[in-house]
Amino acid sequence: MLEVFNVTKSFGGVKAVDNCSITVEKAGICGLIGPNGSGKSTLFNVITGYYRSDSGKILYNGNDICKMKPHEIVNMGMSRTFQLTHLFKRMTLMENMLIAPKLQEGENIWKALLGRNVKKQEHGNFEKAMELLEFFDLTHLRNEYADSISFGQQKLLEMARTMMAEPEMVLMDEPTGGVNPVLINKIIGYIRKLRDMGITFLIVEHNMSVISELCDEVYVLDYGKNIASGSPEEVRNDKRVIDAYLGAEHVT
Ligand SMILES: Nc1ncnc2c1ncn2[C@@H]1O[C@H](COP(=O)(O)OP(=O)(O)OP(=O)(O)O)[C@@H](O)[C@H]1O
Ligand SMILES: [Mg+2]
Structure with missing residues (x-):
């Protein structure tokens, strides 16, 4: 449904997203994890038209959306939520x-x-x-x-x-960040129900138990690079992921 090929986005000298590729299957829930500043929100902003990538290609249902504006992308069926809510x-x-x-x-x-x-x-x-x-x-x-x-x-x-x-597809930037445990479980339930209705999700999360409960596949970013991908179980046991991210204190 969503195919991101070798996308790079720099701010000055910082490569916030560095040659990153991900694929999200229809009616699945895909996770995107990584340390603070690893480029997750930037990748979301590039996919949803808020930033223009420096290079690479993004296909949504086979259509090139690289040069589209946010509202045009919403019209194609892809919506998003923000890390800090936009209400x-x-x-x-x-x-x-x-x-x-x-x-x-x-x-x-x-x-x-x-x-x-x-x-x-x-x-x-x-x-x-x-x-x-x-x-x-x-x-x-x-x-x-x-x-x-x-x-x-x-x-x-x-x-x-x-x-x-x-929307047919929803990108959520930290849907459970700063939320109490009872509400976290409710949010997990809503996402599952919507997935069962056929909606596809790409989710950035720091809460690994949320990732494990929801995701079919997970991509891990570190310094803008995709350092690993696989099932939640596979990435949890990946030494590169443990070293770069899961060993850190803030991961729940
Ligand atoms: N608009 C911007 N201008 C300049 N630098 C930026 C901008 N947005 C992000 N960056 C830089 O790009 C890098 C990636 O930031 P990004 O917000 O994408 O990380 P993140 O993985 O979402 O982090 P977090 O988990 O803290 O939300 C960081 O070094 C950040 O300082
Ligand atoms: Mg972020």
Whole structure:
């Protein structure tokens, strides 16, 4: 579904991503791990059109997406969440849902925000938002401001928001980072359910038990280079991975 070939991205003299290749199969959950600063978020930004790669090739469903803009990539069916959530903190959960990317073709987001000129299609988006809030167990909070809910619930809201675009593939940058253990288990459950519905995932995570529970395949980055890949079990036992990453204190 997603094929990344020999992608490199430098900032000044730093090769944040260095000749990196990964493949993600349809309806699978692929993990991306590695120490802080190893290039995981940069690779996400390159894949999702936020940064332009210096070299290499990225195919999504066989289409070259290297030069596409973020919204064009969303329109092709690939959405993402951010390491630090990208929510509108002084808007309610429902308002955040309704201004999600690709709300509808050519629609002016402010109309939906101001509640004027509500058309049939907008009604459809409202229903979709309600269904998604229900799915993520956030319905009771729909009229609260996004900054008044817990960080873990904000992560859930961002997942829900991402689903408004009805993606085929979702890239999640640390979905359980900073989240309490109870909510981590809920997030694992939601990701599994969505995978069972046919959605493909690429997930950056520092929590190795989350990786082991969810992923079919894992890629390991170190200084921007892919140093290993395989099943969670295989990479856990790989000496290069233990030396570069799993020996470190912050890994859970
Ligand atoms: N916009 C930028 N400008 C300059 N350097 C950057 C930029 N973004 C990332 N870098 C550098 O690129 C390298 C990779 O950073 P990146 O954020 O991709 O790492 P990461 O693997 O996501 O780390 P973490 O686990 O801490 O989130 C780091 O050396 C970082 O300082
Ligand atoms: Mg990161």
